[in-house]
Amino acid sequence: MATGRPDRVMTSPLGAGIGLRAAHHDAIVADRPPVGWFEAHAENYMGGGAPRAALHRIRRDWPVALHGVGLSLGSADGIDAGHLDRLAALAGEIEPLFVSEHLAWSGLAGRYLNDLLPLPYTEETLAVVARHVDQVQTRLGRPILVENPSCYLRFGNSTIPEGEFLAALARQTGCGLLLDVNNLHVNAINIGTAPAAVIAALDPGSVAEIHVAGHHRADHGDITLLIDDHGAAVSEAVWLLYAQAVARFPAAAALVEWDANLPPLDRLVAEAREADRRRDRATGGSDVRAA
């Protein structure tokens, strides 16, 4: 695609943000918590009424990013143009800080499977995902961020390491990257991907956002898998990866995700402040961030 390719992502350091959840809408408007920004799951705000009104209300006071879970960038049979139109309409209204999606697939042949499913890392997959990222960026008129996935399995025919795959995708499409360090940790345990290798493979200017989140451990006989349910506090192992990530990608904005076992808003705000403290320690930074 020679024309219409958006410019590369530029970010400025913001205080850490938190994932926007409907259960917190009222508390956010009432308490005005000291966080830098919010990230909304795009699909939850594609209807009208109270959810969309709350998103607009919160957008008046904070930067808001749209984090999609349903575009299915890795589907071999293409992405749903109608869904992309809805995302474009929402992005037009919200003027989001970022629009992000996942290196995953979620459906095929008109069946939506409601999961971020793993992809084999091959030249074929890279071509499919790059084509879809181009399509999305052209439709939105801006670059998107693509997130590294959490995986419970890997495909034997993968030929490209995860970090190199993401780096190549960013170079080919001009997209930015969203580095989820909880996913790096989960994958290290589940499928043996070395987090340091992924971090080292990514171009320092390509990562615009970093996610931290909690996970839980599932031990059943021969199975020890870490489940990426965003249902707990960030573990120390993940904070250590976060420190490595912010040192390499200092311009990236940090975000705390919490979905399962959602606690009151205060708990998420405390986690965001912890992310700010850890970032300052890791980067020696004392810059005053918007909060």
Added chain:
Amino acid sequence: MSALHELQSRFAGAMGGDAPAPALLDAIGADGVRSDRRLAVHCNHHLISLTEALGATFPTLRALVGDDFFAQAARSHIAAAPPAGPCLFEYGEGFPDHIASLPAARHLPYLGDSGRLDWAINRAYHAPDAPVLDAATLAAVEAGAAGLLRFVAHPSLGLMVSPFPLPAIRAAARPDADPATRVSLDAGETWLMIWRAGDDVVWRALSEAEYRFAAALLQGRSLAHAAELAGHIDLVAVLTDIVLSGGFTAAILP
């Protein structure tokens, strides 16, 4: 079919409940944990997350049948009619029919309509935003021309009819309901209009004539024609109620 497409077809089949194809299991690196156990993480998430989505959309159904039966019914519905798209608030329109058709639910004849009211409320809550007709615009219409008015319904506005007292059933199924509440199923037919007033979903019980009137307006008939179909009722009360709480988007004169 490309290699990726073939892999995804097999994967989607396994998530839909088919036994995983040997070629799929072979494609998954085992790494000390069996391939089928790894695949099961995704199959479980698929079922559990969609069951939760249906539970959020159908609180009355879930309370009426209990969590275990609800989960079973959800499982067979998800296998037969998975979501077509990623906005989960749009998933489940066919679920009330499905649950009502299960042999174990046949002694609960009100189940299907209870679920349809859950769906109508969910639909109204998430319906697209649209302008709201204000009473002043309507009041400015000349009395002689009023009969020619046609109304554009707000996207949230819907009608429902049932032989069962649905609002009472829904209220009794709420978690905060008094467990001693008894609902008489012989209370007679219910005609309901459901829409969104501000951020909240509201419903109004209609008489049969009011229902015919509202249905005619929703079909785009003029005010005079709708009134004629409804017979002699106090139309002003119904109209005022709908207009004042945002049920119409516009009133159009020819």
